[in-house]
Amino acid sequence: MQDDAARHSEKMRKIKAARDKMMATKTEEKGLIIVHTGPGKGKSSSGFGMILRCIAHGMPCAVVQFIKGGRDTGERALLRTRFADECRFFVSGEGFTWETQDRDRDIAAAQNGWRIAREQILDPSISYVLLDEINIALRYGYLDADEIVEFLLNQKPAMTHVCLTGRNAPAELIEAADLVTEMALVKHPFRAGIKAQPGVEF
Incomplete structure (x- = not known):
C-alpha cells in the first residue's frame, strides 16, 4: 500500500514538473477567435458559459443572437434582468428559417445582426x-x-475575444480561428420523442 502511494506520488511529481516546464513557455496573450460547431448539443451553452466567466472576471461582454431570436431563452432572461450592466444582449433573428419562411426578412435580420456585432467587437470597452x-x-x-x-483577422481589436457558434461552420472560419471545438452527437432525447425542455435546451 505504501509502495503504491510512493509510486503515485513520484509519478505526479514528474507530471507536475513537466507541466510546469510547458506552462513556462506559454507567455503570449491575445484576443481569440473561437468557433463552436458540430451536430452535438452544447455550442451555445459553452458560449454562454464564457459570458458568465467574463462577468465574474469583470470583463464587459456582449451577445448578438442570430436566427433563433424568436423564442425567449433562460440565458437571455438572466442576462437582461440581472447582468444588463455587465453584458449587452441583442437579438437579430426572428426564429429558425422554417418558422419565418421569408428569406429576404431573414437576410435583413442577419445583416443587421452583423452590423451590431461589428459595433460591439470594435467597442474598446467590450472584452x-x-x-x-x-x-x-x-x-x-x-x-x-x-x-x-477578413473583419475578424484585420479589424478585431487585438485583445477582444469573439466566439461564433452554430452547426456547419465554414472552412475559412475554421482556418482563421484560434480555438475550434466540434460538438459530436452521441445521443439526444429528441430522437426518443422528448421535446426541448427549459433549463436544458433553452
Whole structure:
C-alpha cells in the first residue's frame, strides 16, 4: 500500500514538473477567435458559459443572437434582468428559417445582426462578444463568410475575444480561428420523442 502511494506520488511529481516546464513557455496573450460547431448539443451553452466567466472576471461582454431570436431563452432572461450592466444582449433573428419562411426578412435580420456585432467587437470597452448561431446564417448565405473572416483577422481589436457558434461552420472560419471545438452527437432525447425542455435546451 505504501509502495503504491510512493509510486503515485513520484509519478505526479514528474507530471507536475513537466507541466510546469510547458506552462513556462506559454507567455503570449491575445484576443481569440473561437468557433463552436458540430451536430452535438452544447455550442451555445459553452458560449454562454464564457459570458458568465467574463462577468465574474469583470470583463464587459456582449451577445448578438442570430436566427433563433424568436423564442425567449433562460440565458437571455438572466442576462437582461440581472447582468444588463455587465453584458449587452441583442437579438437579430426572428426564429429558425422554417418558422419565418421569408428569406429576404431573414437576410435583413442577419445583416443587421452583423452590423451590431461589428459595433460591439470594435467597442474598446467590450472584452468578449458571443455571436450565437451566426454559423447558421453563414450556411444559408445570409452573410458572407469571407467578409466576416477578413473583419475578424484585420479589424478585431487585438485583445477582444469573439466566439461564433452554430452547426456547419465554414472552412475559412475554421482556418482563421484560434480555438475550434466540434460538438459530436452521441445521443439526444429528441430522437426518443422528448421535446426541448427549459433549463436544458433553452
